[in-house]
Amino acid sequence: MSPAPNVPADPRDLDLALRLADLADAITLPRFRAADLRVTRKPDRTPVTDADTAAEDAIRAALGHERPRDGILGEERGASAGAPTGRGWVIDPIDGTKNFSRGVPAWATLIALVVDGVPVVGVVSAPALHRRWWGAAGAGAWARDLPSGTPHRITVSGVSRIADAYVSTTNQETFRAEPGPVTRDGWTALTETCWESRAFGDFWQHCLVAEGVLDVAVEPAANPWDLAAPAAVVAEAGGRLTDLAGNPTYAGGHGLTSNGLLHDDVLGVLRG
Template sequence: MTDDLQPDLALALRIADAADRVTSSRFRASDLRVDRKPDRTPVTDADVATEDEVRRILAAERPDDAVLGEERGGDTTATRHWIVDPIDGTKNYSRGVPVFATLLALVVDGDPVVGVVSAPALGRRWWAARGRGAFTSDVARGIEAAPLAVSGVADLADAYVSTTDLDYWREIGARDRWIALTEATWESRAFGDFHHHVLVAEGLLDAAVEPGASAWDLAAPAVVVREAGGRLTDFTGADRIDAGEALSTNGALHDTVLGVIRP
């Protein structure tokens, strides 16, 4: 790893440890408070507490860096800024489903360069830094740091693909595009959120399609997918995380999938 990113990755992993302690302590708590934002998406007291803990550590360790968080907002214009989604998969979290994660990324000059995805209830974590590959840990399997690599599937007819809630496709008037993709591929699921992007990075899925996503949903997975050998772009093929949509693939299938889903 380049020396300039080593301290930032180490910090991100330590912050993920702290975030895991907060989210785990409130997961399935009988007094968990669940509210609704103006857009009707849920937010729990754990979301806010986790983001506040991440911000507290960053303020102490990187006082000159800006922070953008899903719950507290922030700045993305600074040369260096961190993007945090305290709980990606809040709907799962609020219902006691263990598929949720804290997402943390460092963005430098507009490019995500460090990413950590930590899912404590699954006993899993995925992380990467630019130019040095992507890795995962798995508590159940006793794995501390295994390298990640995307699949080698090159034929769309053999592809295993995933999306999120079908309502997102309906809202943008593009449900027929997702249906067309499922009909052209071997198998489809709706794993959603962070989970299908890291499954692409692991080589277990070949493509993950997000018709509705924010920068905090995508910054960390983008680093992991790219360092595992894949691609994450918007639906036009541009390398960006702020378009409100994303396609991650093993790379070999990227242009083919774009040909089906792009407007």
């Protein structure tokens, strides 16, 4: 992820992203724990439900009407063709499909607007958790309870010592299964150094970093649509996102979010 843009995000883009989240919630929540939910497997053996595809199709249709010149990258339908590359929307209709398909309420729709490689708007909507987070360049990071809670501004924690840090990951076995700059031994070393560790996983841990509930979240395997929206929220909350090699990108195949104060020290421990 490149440095934060100097120009604030257009409020109309944030408004659109929030309306797209409302649209997705109206599709996904009624399908959650539905007796007739249809679950299939993609070529990489990850699950996909009829709610995933329906939500992404609805978001794409709305963007086609309201932002026809913008590019779109989505988990289920891939990248759009023929649109300018400098500005586009990155969508995960359901982040946490395994949870969704098993009836676990920790899942969310992720919607980001990326301009010249920088996520400038991000919305994370988790209707089964009754929670939504969002951030826009120059406008701060916010959260509210769903469906009608009052928005309140959020910021990262002020924890500055790893020994006091509260950390989370998704699935520690992924460190062993996925080749990358960090091994499971690196994760174990971090948990032994920190105050407490958990496995909240996926979008939730990054949003908890933005809220200051967690101090560090480690994602050993992630796609751009997994991290673009949380990247915008964490950045506006005062935190930092890189890949596990320390590069400032949401598209490196893995990710680390933190309150910023701990970031370099955490990378040092993870990488031995």
